[in-house]
Amino acid sequence: MDLAQGVLDGNRLALARTLSQVENGTPAGLAALNVLFAHTGRAHLVGVTGAPGTGKSSLVNQLARHYRQPPIGEQPRRIAVIAVDPTSPFTGGAILGDRIRMRDLAGDPGVFIRSMASRGSLGGIAATTAAVAQIFDAAGFEIILIETVGVGQAEVDIARLAHTTLVVEAPGMGDDIQAIKAGILEIADVLVVNKADHPGVDSTERALRGMLELAHPLPHRFSHHGKIELVPAAAPTANNHEPVWVPPIMRTVATESIGIAGLAGAIASHRQHLEETGGWQRRERARLQAELDMLLQEKLVACWQAQLPVEAYEQALDGLLERQLSPHQAVAQLVKC
Numbered sequence: 001m002d003l004a005q006g007v008l009d010g011n012r013l014a015l016a017r018t019l020s021q022v023e024n025g026t027p028a029g030l031a032a033l034n035v036l037f038a039h040t041g042r043a044h045l046v047g048v049t050g051a052p053g054t055g056k057s058s059l060v061n062q063l064a065r066h067y068r069q070p071p072i073g074e075q076p077r078r079i080a081v082i083a084v085d086p087t088s089p090f091t092g093g094a095i096l097g098d099r100i101r102m103r104d105l106a107g108d109p110g111v112f113i114r115s116m117a118s119r120g121s122l123g124g125i126a127a128t129t130a131a132v133a134q135i136f137d138a139a140g141f142e143i144i145l146i147e148t149v150g151v152g153q154a155e156v157d158i159a160r161l162a163h164t165t166l167v168v169e170a171p172g173m174g175d176d177i178q179a180i181k182a183g184i185l186e187i188a189d190v191l192v193v194n195k196a197d198h199p200g201v202d203s204t205e206r207a208l209r210g211m212l213e214l215a216h217p218l219p220h221r222f223s224h225h226g227k228i229e230l231v232p233a234a235a236p237t238a239n240n241h242e243p244v245w246v247p248p249i250m251r252t253v254a255t256e257s258i259g260i261a262g263l264a265g266a267i268a269s270h271r272q273h274l275e276e277t278g279g280w281q282r283r284e285r286a287r288l289q290a291e292l293d294m295l296l297q298e299k300l301v302a303c304w305q306a307q308l309p310v311e312a313y314e315q316a317l318d319g320l321l322e323r324q325l326s327p328h329q330a331v332a333q334l335v336k337c
Contacts (some may be wrong), residue, residue, distance in 0.1 A: 003028060007139050010110070015139055019114055022131045033131055036043050036138035043080075043137040043285070045273055049148040049160030049187075050207035054170040055194040057083070058254035059146050059263075061102045066260045067143055068110055076080070080107075080136035080144045081113040094327075107209035112141065118149055125157050130291050133161065140211045159288045163283055164270045168192045169208065171200035190266045196251035196259065208249050243271050308334065 002233050003021065014306065018036075021029030048056050060081060062204025068078040105111045114136075118126050136144050148158050154188075159165050167188035191208050193201060209305055241303065248266050252259035274280040319325035 003032040005031070007036060007135060008025045011142070012109075014113065015135070016133055019132055022135060023116060023126075023128050033134065036135060039138040041137065042164060043133070043141055043144050044164065044267075045133055045144050045146060045162045047148065047158035047165040048168060048268060049158050049165065050168030050192075051171075054168040055254050056147050056168050057102065058168075058288075059168060059192065059194055059252065059260075060147050062103055062252075062254045062257050062260045063145060064102070064105055064111055066105065066109060066264050067211065067256075068105075072263070076110060078110045078140060078144045080133075080137070080141035080170060082129060082132055082144065082146045083113065083115045084129060084147065084149050085120055085160040086113060108124075112136065112139075125161065129295075130161055130287075154185050159183065161287060163274060164189045164267055166190045166192050166267075168194050169204055170195040171204045189245065189270050190263070191247050191249045192252055192268045194247060194252050194254055197253050197256075198221075205249055205251070212247065212249075241279060243273075245270060245279075271299065304335070 003014050003018045007018050016033050018029065018127055022033055023029075032337070048060055050056055055259060060083070064079045064081060064223055067079050069077060083102075104111060116126050116129065116132065125146070129146065133144050146158060146162060164185050167190075168189065170193070191212075193205050195201075239255065248269075250259060250263045250266055252263055254260070271280075274283065310332060316330040317324065319333075320327065
């Protein structure tokens with residue numbers, strides 16, 4: 001079977017086989033990916049990240065349902081879901097259980113769910129997640145929802161891959177200081193307060209708004225001689241000429257489908273903003289640059305390892321163990337450039 005042609009023809013079996021070949025890094029997968037890349041660049045990649053327990057999988061499920069069963073007057077969209085699960089550092093196994101919460105999508109020919117293990121990659125996604133997204137893009141899926149592992153505040157690699165990044169929070173996941181920590185919240189294009197029916201939702205949203213206020217000052221009211229005056233904040237700009245997107249805060253209750261339509265509207269508004277300001281092309285360039293740099297590093301390391309005598313590496317390692325060399329000196333000894 002010609003895998004690439006099968007993907008372009010809409011053959012789901014060929015699509016599944018191609019995904020497996022690419023994840024496993026086989027020559028057949030690489031050959032198919034090379035052919036399919038010319039057919040990419042049309043899909044909207046939406047990343048969904050956040051701490052464990054915030055309801056990311058339920059939110060992805062409801063978003064996919066919304067796109068498949070849109071309001072009257074809108075056309076259903078073809079949806080791909082990439083759910084990344086953590087890999088055990090001890091056994092190498094992964095549960096791949098996120099799809100359990102996506103049973104509503106089973107049997108829908110317009111939805112394809114792919115679970116994949118992180119395989120030791122840090123940052124919330126797997127090393128081949130970008131390649132898998134490209135295959136779905138070439139296969140004609142219009143929106144690709146990418147759910148990250150969800151392990152903490154350093155999970156920011158999704159921002160380099162997705163056009164739109166949703167950061168999901170939930171009430172009761174920590175005190176207000178959690179909302180202003182550097183890291184994951186800074187990558188948000190849309191902030192989602194899920195489980196908005198739980199106590200503490202107002203406090204969570206207030207903390208998030210406080211964080212946004214630091215980066216995007218809002219107008220302030222002042223009283224001057226008994227007269228209320230509104231002093232506008234400076235219009236948010238990038239390089240003083242390009243409008244900046246201020247992340248909206250959306251409340252949802254994913255298990256009850258509350259707020260999902262509004263969230264889908266915020267995602268569409270962000271895409272429109274990117275297209276109108278040229279941000280779409282800039283993000284696409286940055287995304288491809290990140291992938292190119294990663295592949296170059298892998299190739300260069302592989303070539304270096306193939307040319308390096310085993311004895312030289314072992315000698316450098318022995319020097320480290322005996323504290324005769326520092327790590328930097330060992331690298332300088334092994335790499336001459």
